[in-house]
Amino acid sequence: MAVCAAAALLAGCANSNSNSQSSGSIGPALITPPAPLTPPAAQPTGTQPPATIQTATFGQRYTLPSGIAIEVLQPEPFQPSRTASGADGARAVLITVTVVNESAEPFDFNAFTLGPRAIHGGQAAERIFDSAKKVEIPPGVKLLPGKSITFRTAWALQAEPAEMQLEFTPSHGDEPAIFIGTV
Numbered sequence: 001m002a003v004c005a006a007a008a009l010l011a012g013c014a015n016s017n018s019n020s021q022s023s024g025s026i027g028p029a030l031i032t033p034p035a036p037l038t039p040p041a042a043q044p045t046g047t048q049p050p051a052t053i054q055t056a057t058f059g060q061r062y063t064l065p066s067g068i069a070i071e072v073l074q075p076e077p078f079q080p081s082r083t084a085s086g087a088d089g090a091r092a093v094l095i096t097v098t099v100v101n102e103s104a105e106p107f108d109f110n111a112f113t114l115g116p117r118a119i120h121g122g123q124a125a126e127r128i129f130d131s132a133k134k135v136e137i138p139p140g141v142k143l144l145p146g147k148s149i150t151f152r153t154a155w156a157l158q159a160e161p162a163e164m165q166l167e168f169t170p171s172h173g174d175e176p177a178i179f180i181g182t183v
Contacts, residue, residue: 087130
């Protein structure tokens with residue numbers, strides 16, 4: 001039925017334009033009906049819901065199923081240098097992080113993928129980069145089994161103590177390692 005109506009509409013437009021001079025107007029627009037909605041695929045039976053994400057506190061080591069372990073020391077007060085970037089908070093903390101490859105395979109360590117990403121008091125915390133104090137993004141390296149890399153990261157925080165969350169994702173597909181504590 002819709003095809004017949006569209007064909008008749010086109011024929012009418014063609015006939016009216018061929019018998020008269022162009023008036024500069026454009027004929028009626030064709031409207032294509034939307035495709036029918038496809039219902040979502042049914043969930044396969046026997047699948048389990050996603051596992052709950054585990055957390056650790058500062059000072060602990062968290063080992064992911066992939067065999068990558070992350071240890072985050074207690075945050076300590078940090079005084080950024082004059083040349084630091086991102087030091088716009090009321091105060092700053094320095095956190096030492098160690099990543100250990102406890103798997104049997106080499107691990108492509110990439111600080112851009114790994115993170116951390118931080119929240120303090122429910123707001124995104126700004127990362128501080130301070131080359132004068134050697135607080136920088138560590139280089140990407142192939143971390144061999146049994147080897148580790150340690151780096152320091154600094155964060156600009158709100159004035160009042162609040163919960164801080166650091167999230168690390170060693171590689172795509174890994175569950176995040178999340179560290180939580182009041183800072």
